[in-house]
Amino acid sequence: xxxxxxxxxxxxxxxxxxxxxxxxxxxxxxxxxxxxxxxxxxxxxxxxxxxxxxxxxxxxxxxxxxxxxxxxxxxxxxxxxxxxxxxxxxxxxxxxxxxxxxxxxxxxxxxxxxxxxxxxxxxxxxxxxxxxxxxxxx
Numbered sequence: 001x002x003x004x005x006x007x008x009x010x011x012x013x014x015x016x017x018x019x020x021x022x023x024x025x026x027x028x029x030x031x032x033x034x035x036x037x038x039x040x041x042x043x044x045x046x047x048x049x050x051x052x053x054x055x056x057x058x059x060x061x062x063x064x065x066x067x068x069x070x071x072x073x074x075x076x077x078x079x080x081x082x083x084x085x086x087x088x089x090x091x092x093x094x095x096x097x098x099x100x101x102x103x104x105x106x107x108x109x110x111x112x113x114x115x116x117x118x119x120x121x122x123x124x125x126x127x128x129x130x131x132x133x134x135x136x137x138x
Contacts (some may be wrong), residue, residue, distance in 0.1 A: 004046060013050045017132065020052035020087075029063035036064055040074065044081040051086040054131045058093040058124070083115030090118045091127040098119055 004011035008028050012021045022043055031039070047055070066074070082090065121127035 004042060006039065007040070008035070009043075010052045011043060011046055013046070013052065015050075018053040019056060019128075019131065020047060020050055020054070021056045021058065023058040024060075024062040026061045026063055028041075028061070031080050033067070033070060036070060037073065038079050044078055047081055047085045047087065053086055053088045055082065055087045055090045056127055056131065057090065057092070060122075079115075087116050089131050090116055090117070091126060091131050092120045093127055094120050094122055104129070 003013050008031060009022055009024045012022070013019070020057075119127075119130055121130065
């Protein structure tokens with residue numbers, strides 16, 4: 001079920017699995033810094049509302065290059081919201097665009113809270129398996 005859709009992404013929430021999925025699309029290449037931040041803030045509002053345990057970000061079509069300043073902003077303004085609202089595990093499906101992917105990875109590295117586990121995947125099935133297998137082990 002779609003809970004948010006913009007020019008740049010779609011967000012689904014699966015209540016049965018407590019999984020919030022963000023799917024970025026190629027239009028991200030046209031984003032500017034303000035739009036990028038607004039997009040992420042809209043997703044944090046959904047995290048606050050649904051309080052998912054699991055978060056999957058499909059960034060395979062993410063083409064916006066996150067600046068170093070934005071990476072710090074993400075670590076200070078977005079990741080704490082994940083942790084504060086119950087996200088335990090975050091899986092990324094990685095982008096084909098190496099520069100954009102590197103900027104995503106660096107944003108994650110800026111996160112100092114380490115309140116949830118993060119792992120990168122190139123396959124949706126593997127990403128979901130990791131999210132839900134860890135839940136059974138914990």
